Amino acid sequence: MSPLLIAAGSTLAAWAGMAVLCFQSPSQRHRLGLREQTRRQQQGFIATGSALLAVSLASAIAVDGVSFGVTLWLCQAGILGLALVFWLPYSMPGVVRSARCAAAVAPLLLAAGNWW
């Protein structure tokens, strides 16, 4: 197991999760000029975002144990959330691209980290 790869995977999963949750917010979509979501789509976004955050939390615990893992994850999610919120008004495409990229790379890093 490679703790470094899993920690990186956890961070990327948290970033993608926060982004997905951010884009399900109706007021945020309205502000960003995105089309309205149906209730089903919104629930899908919430489920995906929550699942990504859960994966991120589980990976953080796997690397650092329960006390350190939960604390690190809470801090990480907060800081990444802030970074996302402050970046979004200046470059929505950048946030979207980075979130898609993070969602694609996170499982690979987690798998590689477990296999290594």
Add this chain to the structure above:
Amino acid sequence: MNPGLRHSMDYLHTWAGVLFSVLLFLVFFMGTLSVFDREIDRWMMPDTRVAQPQTVSFDNIALPHLRQLAPDSKLWSVQYPFTREPVMRVSWTDGDEFKTRFVDVNTGRLLPEAGSKGGTGFFFPFHYSFHLKWKDVGYWLLAIVSIAMMALLISGVIIHKKIFADFFTFRPGKSTQRATLDVHNVSSVLLLPFHFIITLSGLIIFVFIYMKPGIALMYGAEAGKLSQEAFSQVSRAPAKESGELASVDAMVTQAKAMWGGGGVRRVAIRNPQDKHATVDVQRRPHDRMAYETHTVTFDGANGAVLHRQDGSATMTVQRFFTGLHMIPFDHWGLRWMYFAMGLVSCVMIATGMLLWVEKRRVRQEKEGRVSYRMVNAIAVAGTLGILVATLVMLIANKLLPDGMPGRASLEQWIFFAAWLGTLFHPLTRAWQARHCRDIRIAWREQAWASAVLALLAVALNAMVTGDHVLRTLPQGALAVAGTDLVLLLTAVLAAVTARRLSKRPLAGSHGTASLVKAAA
């Protein structure tokens, strides 16, 4: 939700915020600096920038110095070097005073007087006691501030009508007041667990101080017994006969074997010259969240184990919260996260103050009232002023001559004088603002001052000690390099802030020219 409750909470949030925000900012800012207090020590005490020692021996290194420096002391305390502090910290009691010197373990050399209180001696105690020692006033003030913070957090959640809808809201393009409110909300809500836990754990750490009246009621004159019981400590009265210390290194080896691994944090020897000397060997909690030091107490004369500390369940909870707050563990990722979150907390408090001023500015301008200008001046001194005073102290640390008597105290007084100056400055500007209503002048000037001072501190460190980033980074002297880099980042951020303050028009303002004309 009951609108009456929300209104009451809004009132509480507004006024508790105005009353306590300067103290809260001070506590959070000093706490943020304290996350890297040892690294600041390395920056402020150049003599302690030594290589990490491979082996540490109490008998060969600490003991000869303690015998020479404090032969009659009742307590010797030695902090062992570790990753963040490569020197040995040798301390002893001299009457009511607690004195400390550093020893380079690689050479066994006693380092010259540090001449500075550094991060551990100035910023860290400022964080929890405001340097007000008399009758524990500082601790009690901290308790009041912490309770106010809890009230602010809870009332903030209650008054925020659309807490989930606004979870990700930041609108920099809107008015200054709106953008400030967004920053205040986002920084509060996304880091709510941190704000809450750090405040609660801060209160829990000093439970023994805050429960003093209750302890006095239960224990009477023997109040010291409580900590002995709580921390499961052993105390032995001196025999009043001279005695020789057995090998402390052997005791350390035995303690390590009992713990099953781990390093030593501290060795404390009570009544070191007495036949009944006791030696406490504490474990460094580098691998766990809880601040559990698992002390083993030895008979100083023969090295026999007198006691092994096992904390009660209650104390385990207290130690867990202490660890969560004080980060005694080796985890650089978490340490940097705490630092970043501490800075975000400072932003949250500062934006709260700005909101108060901004909300009242236009109305009070029309009514001809000036109280918002006073609060604005206090807000400048209570936020940027603290940064300016800190930077002035760092500069003084490099300019004051080495070996000067009272150098460490003088550094401290320079901080307070500079801080007072940062209050005087916006007050003068507030007076001038009767003619020019741009209340941001003082903010702008202190932001520029911060940028210049931060650059000057880095330059002086390079000139006086020869340690600049291009040298310290390749050498792996990360404490000094990191402090310099953070100072450089501070300079950049302060300059950007100052520029933005110059460019952005003041919402609802009539413009300086028209006001001057109207006044005429």
